[in-house]
Amino acid sequence: MDFALSPRARDYQARVRDFIRTEIEPREAEYHAALRALPDPWTRLPVVDELTARARDAGLWNLFLPDERHGAGLDCLEYAPLAEEMGRSFLAPEVFNCNAPDTGNAEVLHQYGSQEQRSRWLEPLLEGRIRSAFCMTEPDVASSDATNMAATAVLDGDRVVLNGRKWWSTGVGHPDCRFVIFMGVTDPDAHRHSRHTMVVVPTDTPGFAVERMLPVLGYLDEPYGHGEVSFTDVVLPADAIIAGPGRGFEIAQGRLGPGRIHHCMRLIGLAERALELACERAVTRTAFGKPLSNLGGNRERIARARIAVNQARLHVLHTAWLLDRSGPLGAYDALSQVKAAVPAMACEVIDMAIQLHGGAGLSDDFPLAAALAGARALRLADGPDEVHLGVVARTELRAHREAAEKENR
Missing domain, CATH: 2.40.110.10 (Butyryl-CoA Dehydrogenase, subunit A, domain 2)
Structure with a gap:
């Protein structure tokens, strides 16, 4: 297994990272303030149209789809670092036309849809028109x-x-x-x-x-x-x-594989952003005559958060590698592992960052409260923790049970 980025993935990662830092992050506060001020928040703001147009002109569009006719042609392992970068921003996935649930629906129509369904729904979805x-x-x-x-x-x-x-x-x-x-x-x-x-x-x-x-x-x-x-x-x-009557469960399993891992990829980025905010707060705020980084075990909490994020990233990359080689069925157990592990990790890291920010962490002055809400929801979306842990346990115990049954024959 080689998780080193391909030259193509490195190029896209650098371009996505630069676009987020220079184009999206400077506009995010303006975007969220404008949205909160609207009497009807179910509105597409002009800033989104501006940013999506620039992203498309920059060739940073539909990066999730491995089919080069419609997207960047990246496999799951190549897409992982890009999705991580997008996860740092609430706005970035939409700007690159890589936001859920549209990505999952696009994959369903691309893999299972009729020609008429693709023409009517997939094409405008991939163009960002609907x-x-x-x-x-x-x-x-x-x-x-x-x-x-x-x-x-x-x-x-x-x-x-x-x-x-x-x-x-x-x-x-x-x-x-x-x-x-x-x-x-x-x-x-x-x-x-x-x-x-x-x-x-x-x-x-x-x-x-x-x-x-x-x-x-x-x-x-x-x-x-x-x-x-x-x-x-x-x-x-x-x-x-x-695809035809009775094929819904089959399609759902095909859809949820990439969808689950895309969520996990973005959560790595969200956790990274929370950890960065925690570290910035820890070294710039003083209480009881010391920086927060030197109080109450905060250094250990930050170190453990760094370890947890790195572990989760490697777990996700391994699962992406399996998904590319074996498809959703071959990576079924690994997908359940990351889906149970990564949202829980993100919740812990974000909660630690909120604690370091005190009351400010609970407010809209920082993105942490919204981040915690999103990460917590993902412990239920696409299957709750208990379902995925059940899959992992079943796989883990199967070989031992079969061996015991064979020995008792």
């Missing part, structure tokens, strides 16, 4: 087990009829959200992994409604947000189905 959302989690069932899903996608001749309620549908608040990908049960009597179907739903379809936007620890995450959405007798032509 946004999207993903509707899978439901409020009335334990959605960590997808087989609990209650929403339905019922075939009716050449139509499909959708009913149900979804929530935590990230991105549905964006003013440019033009479609969602809905997952529902088509055949409840089929094998549990063949019951579900994914459908592309235009947001102007009758029966589709955003009922409310959900705050995460008080943060709405505007202008994308997380919505509760209802589908009431939503009727669509059957060609809105992605």
Whole structure:
């Protein structure tokens, strides 16, 4: 295993880092202040259009997609340091057209979509002209087990009829959200992994409604947000189905592999930024006649944070390496490992940084409170810790169980 960056990845990393430092970071305070001042925060501000135009002109666009026809053609390992850089900024992923859930939806349409679906939805999504959302989690069932899903996608001749309620549908608040990908049960009597179907739903379809936007620890995450959405007798032509009836679970597994690791990549950058802020605070603030860095075990906390971030980065790089070589199924166990480990690490590092900032760390004067809300949410998104730990334990115990069974025969 060689985790050294390829010359191409090094070039992109340098360019992305420079663009964030010179173009995005100087505008972030202005952006967030302007957004908070709006009576309707579900608005795309002109500064975003300016920055995205510059990023596209600089060739820093759709960096997540390995297909050179649509993106930079980087593999997962090459993309990792770029996503880490983007994770330092709440604005950067959108500026480079690398923001969730659009990246995951683009990958679904790219891998599984029909030609018509790609023309109608994928192309404008990759051009940044529209946004999207993903509707899978439901409020009335334990959605960590997808087989609990209650929403339905019922075939009716050449139509499909959708009913149900979804929530935590990230991105549905964006003013440019033009479609969602809905997952529902088509055949409840089929094998549990063949019951579900994914459908592309235009947001102007009758029966589709955003009922409310959900705050995460008080943060709405505007202008994308997380919505509760209802589908009431939503009727669509059957060609809105992605790949075919009953393939929803298969598509979900393919989508969640890259999506999970992209979240982890960005969280490394977020944790790095929090650690930097912690160190800056520790050496510039004085209490009881000493710098904060020399009080209360703070030096050890900072050292442990550095070790934790570095460990998490190597874990993510190893998983990216496996994903490139074996696909989501071959990297299934490793993906669960990083998804359980990295958000927890980020929460700990950010919490330490908040503690060093005192009351200021809880305010909007620093990005730490919002960072903690985002990192904490990711311990639930794409599967809670317990699900991923269960996968890891099952894999770890399988060989020992099989050996014991063989010995007892």
